[in-house]
Amino acid sequence: MTREISVELQNVSKYYGTEKVVDEVSFSVEKGEIFVLIGPSGCGKTTTLKMINQLIPHTSGNILVNGVDVTKLDAVELRRSIGYVIQYIGLLPHLTIQENIAFVLKLTKKSKKEQNERALELVETVGLQANYLKRYPRELSGGQQQRVGVARALAANPDILLMDEPFGAVDPLTREQLQNELLRLQESIRKTIVFVTHDMQEAFKVGSRIGILRQGKLVCLGTPMEIVRSEDEFVKNFIGQGALFEVLDTIPVLRAIEKDIPIVSEKGKVDLSDEKLKGWENIFVTNDHGQCLGYISLDSLNQDGTFSAGQIEPLPAGCSPEVSVKQAVEEMLWKGKTWLPVISEDEGFKGIVLFSSCADLLAEDRR
């Protein structure tokens, strides 16, 4: 299967006078992915983004949107077909939220009715109440304004979204909430998103792939996991410590699961000479339906390996196999456990995940 490419940059450079602010940058963004551009302030992120919708013309190289060279397209049409969330939100202060959201529909002369309906739909999509529609931007908090900025970019239902630090102006809590909402929204709308940020945690969290810019050069490009493994000193420093944890968010918990755990049927007895028991304190009791009834400490077993239902301790609340390693670790830290059972939606017992193996996973991937 060949992946469809929505946006492609081929050796793109941008000069301001003799200063080269974007230097031979090449990358391609696949349809439906969130491609993150990250780097320190002034490295050319915004410039790169704006060249895609030709708010800034590039000096050399090619930029293709859906396979077509952007210089061959009418700039106005190009911009109308691409959603754009600008760095400083940029809501129009003299227009209501409704008019702000529907602005691009007004530009394309859609009916008033259609504008209003779309605004209503979108204000809810981004998690605001309909009564905000009649308000003016100054009457909204920073976080609410950023939501409106996102809603506005979605108005014409573009396939491609350019987002320039869309969650820059909010507190960390709201920021995380907005990130989660973006990811949830992305599940249903599947846009191709080029996302600019200077926050590595954010990059790891939302990005399917990440490009790191430094002084206009793309110094590293890859999945979060590949980025973490980078040997480049600049990249290592730039990633920092805190973001490592975010990488665990990109690994499904199933990769950290213990496969060879000691198990006994509720009707059977434990073979105490079994090699498998080595290093374990507990043994897990399952029934015929693949469910886990609980666990028994090996010490509390009868001499012959038999046990009674009363000796079984109930499992702690588990996590679903769909969660990430990060989520599982958070769960353990929260509950003060060193392990968690992994239980599917139909109550099937998938195994357990150990805190130590999660830590190993990171170490192994750092290697």
Next chain:
Amino acid sequence: MEGVIGFFQYFWDIREMVAVLTVRHAWMALAGVVLGTLTAVPMGILISRKPKVGVYVIDFAGMLYTIPSLALLGFLLPFLGLGWLPTITALVIYSWLPVLRNTVTGILGVDPAAKEAAKGMGATPYQLLMNVELPLALPVIMAAIRTVAVLTVGITVMGALVGARGLGELIFQGISMMDNRTILAGTIPVSIMALSFDQLLGLLERKLKVVTSSA
């Protein structure tokens, strides 16, 4: 007290003349403001696109602004003759500097983020002007137009010297006869007119705001 009643009596006696002159005065002033705005705002828009060249245009308008009104009317006389034409022309010239300058300041002062957002969403230059730049610059432009309106009503008085029959006629007549009642009969309507122009434009501004924000 006697004087006040006497003045009202006198005013009542010449009411018809005052009415005719007031209407003429108002029309000339209005024409000056409207024509001045219609020329200066588009010019201001052009200048805001090329601020480097624009500085010279504004300097030129500033130079014109400093010519005393009597002198300007005198300059215009040989070309435009007597009456309303040189008067209105002078009014237009005086309105240029404030309106021009505020149009440029207003447009250049529009939040770049707002402009860029609109452009990024695919606004054409014209749409950008009509939907973003002018509405956001409106308060600044209107402030100039209101100043100009008040100024214009006053300058129209000078028009009487070149035979533009406005309220200035009463005032100059009063001065030459050293008759305060006549001066007042001309001055009071001028003041009221200036204030009402200002207020009416304030109303218009609010109307425009509503229109631009819902159009």
